[in-house]
Amino acid sequence: MIGYDNVAKSFGGGRIKAIDGVSLTVQRGELLAIVGGSGSGKTTLLRLTNRLIDADAGAIAIDGRDVRSVDPIALRRGIGMVFQNGGLFPHLSVAGNIGITPKLLNWPKTEIAARVDELLHLVRLDPAQHRNRLPHQLSGGQRQRVGVARALAARPEIVLMDEPFGALDPLTRDVLGGDFRALHDRLQLTTVLITHDITEALLLADRIAVMHRGRLLALGTATELAGSRSAYVAELLRTPRRQAQRLGALLPRDGAA
Numbered sequence: 001m002i003g004y005d006n007v008a009k010s011f012g013g014g015r016i017k018a019i020d021g022v023s024l025t026v027q028r029g030e031l032l033a034i035v036g037g038s039g040s041g042k043t044t045l046l047r048l049t050n051r052l053i054d055a056d057a058g059a060i061a062i063d064g065r066d067v068r069s070v071d072p073i074a075l076r077r078g079i080g081m082v083f084q085n086g087g088l089f090p091h092l093s094v095a096g097n098i099g100i101t102p103k104l105l106n107w108p109k110t111e112i113a114a115r116v117d118e119l120l121h122l123v124r125l126d127p128a129q130h131r132n133r134l135p136h137q138l139s140g141g142q143r144q145r146v147g148v149a150r151a152l153a154a155r156p157e158i159v160l161m162d163e164p165f166g167a168l169d170p171l172t173r174d175v176l177g178g179d180f181r182a183l184h185d186r187l188q189l190t191t192v193l194i195t196h197d198i199t200e201a202l203l204l205a206d207r208i209a210v211m212h213r214g215r216l217l218a219l220g221t222a223t224e225l226a227g228s229r230s231a232y233v234a235e236l237l238r239t240p241r242r243q244a245q246r247l248g249a250l251l252p253r254d255g256a257a
């Protein structure tokens with residue numbers, strides 16, 4: 001569904017190699033997580049995908065079509081994008097935020113209103129209670145749900161998510177992650193999700209891409225990564241492994257559910 005072929009992108013007149021020869025294929029229907037330290041190139045890769053920036057070298061294809069042959073605005077309208085903290089327009093209501101792409105696409109008003117309510121149901125927010133609120137009148141988790149609804153408004157096949165659950169408490173994060181995974185499956189989306197949290201990546205994604213200094217260091221399922229010989233990947237997996245062992249010992253299986 002998305003193919004990256006030897007993609008490179010530098011900043012600062014070539015001094016900062018943000019992406020340094022990345023090749024990777026995201027399968028249709030897959031949820032791929034990208035993990036890696038700060039500055040490893042995760043956001044740059046996402047921004048290249050919908051042409052918020054263009055690559056210096058290599059090619060990116062969506063459904064077999066080079067993204068450079070598609071009008072960037074049309075491209076972005078066909079790809080849902082979810083940001084950390086929702087990225088909602090503060091002066092627009094929930095309905096205004098969710099309906100923004102359909103409005104740009106000149107959908108009739110009644111159709112937009114029906115779609116907003118349908119999407120609020122989809123992300124498990126009561127339309128009557130939420131559609132007229134402003135973003136600051138929502139909790140962090142509710143804002144992210146609205147962010148997901150907005151990304152899905154024009155029925156994209158691809159969703160790009162940049163640390164969507166990063167600023168949430170661990171319980172909300174877990175629930176939202178699970179809810180999104182269910183939506184991804186139900187709507188047969190292809191999703192690329194950036195996260196700092198390797199545990200979240202292991203639990204949610206079909207495959208995980210590990211980025212390090214602009215390069216793709218490893219790519220695979222949890223089991224495949226566990227067999228990686230990279231010292232960096234072993235270090236990444238050490239914390240969730242240790243936590244799983246400690247929690248297994250601390251929480252007996254037949255305790256409170």
Ligand SMILES: Nc1ncnc2c1ncn2[C@@H]1O[C@H](COP(=O)(O)OP(=O)(O)OP(=O)(O)O)[C@@H](O)[C@H]1O
Nearest residue numbers: 011012016018036037038039040041042043044045
């Ligand atoms: N517009 C820009 N101008 C100059 N340098 C940039 C720009 N965008 C990104 N960079 C640099 O490119 C490198 C990769 O940045 P990127 O934002 O892709 O990393 P990241 O892995 O998403 O980091 P984080 O997890 O901290 O968000 C960094 O060194 C960053 O400073």
